[in-house]
Amino acid sequence: MKKEELPKKNNSRRNFVKASATALAGFYFVPRHVLGGPGFVAPSDRLRVAGIGVGGMGMGDVRGVFNSGKAEFISLCDVDDTRAKGSVQAHPKAKYYKDYRVMLDKEHKNIDAVTVSTPDHMHAVQAMAAMQLGKHVYVQKPLSHDIYEARMLTEAAEKYKVVTQMGNQGSSGEGVRKMVEWYNAGLIGEATRVYCWTDRPVWPQGIPWSANPATPPADLDWDLWLGTAPKKEYVANLIPFNWRGWWDYGTGALGDMACHIMEPPFRVLGLGYPESAECSVGSVYVGEFSRGYFPESCPPSSHITLRFKREGKSDLQFHWMDGGIQPARPEELGPNEVMGDGGNGVIIEGTKGKMMCGTYGVNPQLLPTSKTAEINVPQTIYRVPLGDRGHYNNWVEACIGGHGSKEFNQLSSPFSVAGPLTESVLMGNLAIRSYDYRVPRESGNGFNYPGRGIKLVWDGPNMKVTNFEPANQFVKREYREGWKLG
Incomplete structure (x- = not known):
């Protein structure tokens, strides 16, 4: 059978190309x-x-x-x-x-x-x-x-x-290609909703920056590590892992895992730029009653809802959940069956059925899972x-x-x-940071959070939120003096 290339679906600059390869062996060999x-x-x-x-x-x-x-x-x-x-x-x-x-x-x-x-x-x-x-x-x-x-x-x-x-x-991987073939064969009908989730972060988030600077290790050039980020004194336990939870350096659970988890439905459905984004985030409470506000740190958990307009089709609702938040179990999934891979996963709901996979698109299954073994869809896509x-x-x-x-x-x-996929992933972070944007109340007592409770309308081609100007400060950050892109 002739193996064809992955389908090219151009939607707002999104061109789904084909396949690549890697040997992620656990050792070096002599070539x-x-x-x-x-x-x-x-x-x-x-x-x-x-x-x-x-x-x-x-x-x-x-x-x-x-x-x-x-x-x-x-x-x-x-x-x-x-x-x-x-x-x-x-x-x-x-x-x-x-x-x-x-x-x-x-x-x-x-x-x-x-x-x-x-x-x-x-x-x-x-x-x-x-x-x-x-x-x-x-x-x-x-x-x-x-x-x-x-x-x-x-x-x-x-x-x-x-x-x-x-x-x-x-x-x-094999999994995402199999899911594309299932979807193109019409096994779940037209997709209407997507759920992606992760148990990350597994590093601290939603916390204040350390007030106790430390001496950088002798083998570390701290200024070069900071690079484009604002000048700050070194603090312990930031490197090599925990920088992920700070906006100056990392992109939180979304940046760490969404490129692995959101990629399968993006490729399956040929998605481009989202039309809108909204979110809710978890909080850390300091003391018995006071709520912590730490805008330098990514939140401990979040739920992002992106909406994608599709020509000639109904809008697609795309959910991202992290910090241990998960969607409701599909009715078609047995009570003792694992949803996704346990801590992470994807569910694509369609007009005729549903399919599911774990991180990286592994172990793709139709729901109920008994259908998976019954399906024999011809292979049409290049395998790496x-x-x-x-x-x-x-x-x-x-x-x-x-x-x-x-x-x-x-x-x-x-x-x-990867570029358009990353843009959509980071659109979730833009929504999170807009959610935490605050301004002093006119009374001088406390703050208002005008970015909460609204839907951010996104002009993808022009990279601009059209209905809440403060959100646009998070589209492009300012580099430290002496650094530039290009």
Whole structure:
């Protein structure tokens, strides 16, 4: 049977391209190009890569790209020498830098591509700097910290004709492709409502910034770590994980998990920009009666409702829930059956039925689940070799093939797809921050919260809330002096 490409559904700049690959192995192997002999990879077919942010998840990204067998790391960069140690030891011939700007200035003639695996607030400036040098980029999720950055990266990828991929490996998996085929076969009818949920955050949110500054570790360049963010004194326990809960650096539970969880329904339904957003958030209470107000910190839980207009179809209601909030169990799901994967999941409701999956689109099922084994829908969509474990491989192959190549057209999450997805994810954060926006009451006693209890109307093409101007301050953040995008 002929395997066709993923359907192209253009809806407000959303172009659903195809598939990509990765080898997220838990170890390094010696690729054949090192050993020579059968399977030898000629130097002209090897990708020369620089890594920015190579500790933690960055080490996994370096490993995944290297394990393709067609890539070598020429240089590595990290502001934290201790965190970078694993990657540095694995690639002793790679030159090591602390400042990515210095690395790109000195090494740009020696590299073809760059991986970006830093905290969210640095993704855009680092990816943009690489693309402007004509370098292909692999960027961890979320693609950017704010909506404006996502749009600029999407446009830059096309302008500079580079190969791009976001690090949401589930987009290369079998599950999402199977769900697309089920939906296209009409098994659940026309989608009317989507539920996505996660048990994240598993780091502190909804808390005050520490009043006790600490001394940065000797191996950490704190000023370089801050980068585009406002100047602040170092505090303990922020690095390497808890920065996710602070707006200056992270994007909360939405930014951490939504690119994995919202991606399947986005691809299945061919969604573009939302038409509106509204939210409610959980609170932290300080003392017996007083309510905590900590606008620098993401909330401990939230429920976002996005609405998408679809040409010739009814509006789609799209729900995101985090902090342990979950939708009601579908009646078609047995009392002892797991909903999603337990802590996370997706349910797509249609006019004729429902389907469900876990994080990354794994374990897709029709509801009731007994239907899943009875269905035999023909395979019509390209499958990425190794599925989600092939996410890095196909990016490497596409980089070697170049912009417009067959391999390029088989990428799972190029910026033409990842950018609009990230914008919709971050639209939820814009709603959260608008919800917390406050102004003093005229009486001088207390505050009003004019962003609460309203629906934010969104002009996606122009990146603007049309009915509540204060919300637009969260579309594009101001960088610290000395930093800029591009």
